[in-house]
Amino acid sequence: MRRFFAKTRASAALLAVAAAAAGAVPALSDDSPSRTSSTTISISAPLRWWMIQRMNLVPHELAFPSLGGLSLINHSVASATPPTDFNEEVSGSKGDDSRCCPGCLGRNSIAVAAEAAASAVVNISVTQSINGMMIAKGIGSGTIIDPDGTILTCAHVVLDFLNQRSITTGKVEVTLRDGRKFDGVVVNADFHSDIAVVKITSKTPLAAAKLGLSKRLRPGDWVVALGCPLSLQNTITAGIVSSVDRKSSDLGLLGVEREYLQTDCAINQGNSGGPLVNLDGEVIGINIMKVANADGLSFAVPIDSAAKIMEQFKKNGRVVRPWLGVKLLDLTEKNITHLKEKDGSFPDVRNGVLVVVVTPGSPADQAGFSPGDIIIEFNGKLVGSIKEIIDVMGDKVGTPFTVLVKRANNKLVSLRVTPAEMKPDR
Structure with missing residues (x-):
């Protein structure tokens, strides 16, 4: 019997310590009108289950109605059966993909981010011919950035294969995620920045992706690449940002100095022009190239740079440098x-x-x-x-x-x- 009361005192002491650790112990002065105050405390699932088990050992007539002014609220309602997965409640990795904090990677974060932009990702096919004979065909990707059918892509996706500094005069076919096909028109292209704008006309508004801010990116941030590599539409890969300011001179590219986002997302021929998105599904880059015969070395034009190019397209009809x-x-x-x-x-x-x-x-x-x-x-x-x-x-x-x-x-x-x-x- 003495051993039982020792366990009881230990359980009561533990309850008091747990409540005090939660910052729930009220200060009571001698002139308080009542010493029966009530405070609600929050206890993790594993500790709550363990405490309930210990309380079940205390006879009802010996149960403490109050511990230093604290009382357990609805402790009898809690199940005496331990949760099947403590980590699920503690980490926030439930089916609804709730995160422990903004920017944290949840169970479905990649899928949610990809789905937010996927409907706006298109496949671009460029065919050039002479006297009815096809001489070249190129594939790439693009992102609808306005419901009116404005598409952001790479200039090299829509270039003239015979004249590398000109826009194609061939057929530009745009295929949406749902399989619908449209004839596209190249509105503008800048080969220094490798940014181009293609326009399609639809009788109904089209799904458009939201543009984010690439300046907020940090090395190590999770990103998702979407596109149509090797004409495999609706392909998604994921990785992290390796560098936020990789200079073109570092890559041996001559001419105008440019900066790229470096990632380890897998991209291949046909990914060019497709979006790089953050975990909020916002476009923060345009996938442009990879290092041949190397894994995990992919590059994208920051969306902040692409936005400036598009502003100049609207203002000047070209990029003025x-x-x-x-x-x-x-x-x-x-x-x-x-x-x-x-x-x-x-x-x-x-x-x-x-x-x-x-x-x-x-x-x-x-x-x-x-x-x-x-x-x-x-x-x-x-x-x-x-x-x-x-x-x-x-x-x-x-x-x-x-x-x-x-x-x-x-x-x-x-x-x-x-x-x-x-x-x-x-």
């Missing part, structure tokens, strides 16, 4: 240290953009730029990357900009440069 005629390099702490070791007169800077090459006769050459100059301000704004300079210029061709550069021995020079429009052959 200012051209200065310089080759630039982002300065980092590492290469600043290296340059200082090589040249003692190298300016004292913590960041900036280094002018590496100046094209003879270019706007930069006419403005007085020299190799070795470090751009620290562009039009009054402190800059530490090439991207920031591009953002300041926007599409302003013929507009003069004031640039502050720092030269050897910390000499500051103010220059004024007027960008020209970049030509396709530059």
Whole structure:
């Protein structure tokens, strides 16, 4: 009997400790009008079941109606049978895919994200012929971004196979997820950014995907790639973001400097132009390419960049790019240290953009730029990357900009440069 009461006291003590840990112990002063206050506490399923089992050992006449002002509410209603899966209640991995926190990966997160965008994903087939004879056929994917039938895709999906810098004059066929086929018209295409817009006409509004913000992505975020690789429609793959700012120069691509999202999603021929979506089903990238003979090295155009291209399509009918005629390099702490070791007169800077090459006769050459100059301000704004300079210029061709550069021995020079429009052959 003494052992039984010892167990009873231990159970009562445990109840008091559990309630106190939940922050449910009320403070009672001596002048309180009543000492029979009631407080509801939240206890996890495994602990609740264990406590109920212990309470069943206490005779009814010895059951404590109150423990330091605490009383168990509806404890007798709880089942004495333990839940079949404690992890289900604790982790939130129920059939309704409830998440423990925003952005967490639930049991059905990938499926839900894919389904949110899948209806807007299309297959694009381009056929070119001469004198009725088919000479080439290309396949790709696209995303309906407006119920009126506006489709976002890659420029190389709709290019002219005979003239790589022109839009196809052949037949563009668009197949929807439900199998319906439409004739498409290429509205605009920009081969530098590899972004194009195709339009189809439907008598009824079409399902459109929601555009997100790629600037919110972080390495390690889950993403889903949708498209029609090898003409296999409605194909879904998933992975994570490997890098949010992989530069085109890192990939050996020449010309205009671009940035890509790197992922480990599996994409193949035919995926180009298809959407990369986040766990909310929002389009945050356009799948564009993969590294040949390599697994887990796929790339997408950030949707923020694609949105700027589309804005220029609407505003100018084409993409207008200012051209200065310089080759630039982002300065980092590492290469600043290296340059200082090589040249003692190298300016004292913590960041900036280094002018590496100046094209003879270019706007930069006419403005007085020299190799070795470090751009620290562009039009009054402190800059530490090439991207920031591009953002300041926007599409302003013929507009003069004031640039502050720092030269050897910390000499500051103010220059004024007027960008020209970049030509396709530059």
